[in-house]
Amino acid sequence: MEQFYLLLEKFKKGQASAPDIALLETLMQQGADEPLKAAMLAAYQRSILEKEQVLPAEKTTALLDRLHAAIAADAAVHSRKRSLRALLLPLSAAAAVLVLLGVVYLKYRADRSKPAAITVASRHISNNGGGVKTLALADGSVIQLAPNSTLAWKDSAVLRRLTLQGKAEFIVQADPKKPFTVETAGVTVTALGTIFTVSTQTVNKVAVKLSEGKVQIHTAHQQEDVYLSPGEEYAINTITRTFDIKRAGSPKVPVNKAPEANNVVLSFNNEPLDQALHTLGAHFKTKVCFQQEDVSALYFTGKVLKRDSLQSILAAICAMNQLELRATADSIIISK
Incomplete structure (x- = not known):
């Protein structure tokens, strides 16, 4: 029994060698039932492979001190000729508790070490009132959302992508690293530091009016993207996919006119x-x-x-x- 204590102390201090582990296995085979033996052996092997204690040093010491005291009291009451199996059963039970607590501790530490998942918050705002609703985004951009209009987007560190139903004016804070994109009815408008208005309030029509800066307009059916200059307005029929461009106060410019x-x-x-x-x-x-x-x-x-x-x-x-x-x-x- 003294030999078992010595080996257990070595294991606690991380000094147990391969022969020590083998001897511990032999002692466990002699005195513990199979489930406890397997649990203890797995704990020993995992400790050696991972080169870490199952529990922090202070917790291991406290638990083993209590374990030793309990075994000493048990030995004083009962005969010294008691079988090795009878002595090892309470020890094995306590060791199983050590293993269980160790697993819980390691799982807790592993969970603490995992990076926190990055969540992307979804936003959805509707304007059901009679006046324009002003929205201020975290990046400094401002949106004037017209009545009977809805805007949806996701907060992201990389993209500024919004979906519009209705009409809104966008005053975009310039940031080349984060393109500002508005999607509506199959039309994608990308802006870089600009003021523009997008409207779907006319049936089967999307209109984009540029007040300042420059925007790029893309649709899946166009071979070439369209670029607007200040004062220009783009309008596309979402059924026929034909579009035209005009300047404020001037007649429309047909799209097929080069x-x-x-x-x-x-x-x-x-x-x-x-x-x-x-x-x-x-x-x-x-x-x-x-x-x-x-x-x-x-x-x-x-x-x-x-x-x-x-x-x-x-x-x-x-x-x-x-x-x-x-x-x-x-x-x-x-x-x-």
């Missing part, structure tokens, strides 16, 4: 993005830097007009492809 030839300076049709960036950099005499792997398998279709700036074009391209844009004194850097 820009004047002397107004288009560059045109891209499904061009690999790396080549398009090189072409844009050369045209605007500005160095555009990027890593090839960041733009591989990406393509660009669109026209560059005389009034367009390199910064606005690249900002729109980055918004479409989830890329980041950073301007330096003599170059523009694009990255993921």
Whole structure:
């Protein structure tokens, strides 16, 4: 029995060798019933493999002190000739408690060490009143939600993506790293630091009016995205998918009317993005830097007009492809 105590002390201090573990197994086979023996052996082996105590040192010491005291009292009352099995049964029961507490402690510690899950809160706001409702987003953007309109979005550290039913004006806080996107009736409007209005209040029609800045409009049925300049209004029929663009106070411009030839300076049709960036950099005499792997398998279709700036074009391209844009004194850097 003294040998068992010595081995148990070694185990408690993390000093038990492989032969010590084997001997403990032998003693357990002699004196414990199968379930307790298996539990103790599993605890020993796990402690050796993971090189850690089942319980913290102070808890292990306290429990073992109580265990030793109980066994000593039991031995004083009963005959010293008592069988090894009879002595080991209370010891095995107490050891099983150690194993159980150890498992609970390890699970608690493992749960504490896991990173907290990142939750994305969903927001849903309706305006059922008679006046415009003003909403302020966490990023500083402001939304004027018209009556009988509904807006839904999810708070995210990466994207600003909203879904609209009805009409709203968006005053967007510029952030190239977080594109601001409004989706409605199959039309996607992406903005970078701008003021624009989106409306679905007319049946089978989506209208986008740009007051300031620049927006990109994308639909699944268009081969090319549309870019609006301040004062322009885009309207699309959601049934026929035909659309037109007009300036405030001027007649509509048919979509099939191409820009004047002397107004288009560059045109891209499904061009690999790396080549398009090189072409844009050369045209605007500005160095555009990027890593090839960041733009591989990406393509660009669109026209560059005389009034367009390199910064606005690249900002729109980055918004479409989830890329980041950073301007330096003599170059523009694009990255993921």
